Amino acid sequence: METRRQRRLREQLEAQQAQLPNLQVLPVMQNQPPNPQGQQPPQGGAAAGGAAVGGAAAGAAQVGGAPGAGAAGAGPAAGGAAAGQQAAGPAFTRAPAEQVQGLLDFTDRNQFQLYLLGIKPFLETDKFDCKEAHLKKFLDAFCIQESLMGWRNLFTIQVNGANRHLPAKWGQMTVENVSVAMAIVHATNTRNCQNSCMSGNSIWGSLTGEARNKVTT
Secondary structure (H helix, E strand, O other): OOOHHHHHHHHHHHHHHOOOHHHOOHHHHHOOOOOOOOOOOOOOHHHHHHHHHHOHHHHHHHHHOOOOOOOOOOHHHHHHHHHOOOOOOOOOOOOHHHHOOOOOOOOOHHHHHHHHHHHOOOOOOOOEOOOHHHHHHHHHHHHHHHHHHOOOOOOEEEEOOEEEEOOOOHHHOOHHHHHHHHHHHHOOOOHHHHHHHHHHHHHHOOEOHHHHHHHOO
8 A cells, every 4th residue: 555655755746757758759859951952850759759769860861852853863763762761660778868868958858847847856744854763764765866866886886896786785885985976077078976966956856954064063
């Protein structure tokens, strides 16, 4: 039977997932080649359909065109072969946020929305007070945010040569282990560094004022 706390966490996850649909077509839409007929690719999220998500089909249709539209002498066969190429499906990802590969471009509206989702506190109420009795609830809520944003690799660090997932193996590593791993991440201009900054804001917003004082003194 679902407990009240489990139901609250599930409802929070569903609410957050509802904010993500428009992100799924973003990376492909940005990388479309220009249309030789002067038409731009559709910009309408789900309305773009499977061809926009796949990307390769839209590119093939624009480059290959109709029979006879290619270089002189190519003939209908060349155009027909290009038009007949099937769309490639989207790459597998564990979360919608992972479909945006590489660095986030904060000048892009959809990618900036992804950033805003990443810094959102995962505990809007009953914020964590740094007391051990409430630690499991805090870590469970963070795991939902971690899964939603695709941060698991970031928070899996090596301790004595073995991988440890931070929220699940909290008692098997020291604060120094975590600090060293995060320092390495923050020394690079990578997506992991961006993700770490987002997660830091999300965690900070999920702490009580008393807890903030504890972690900064």
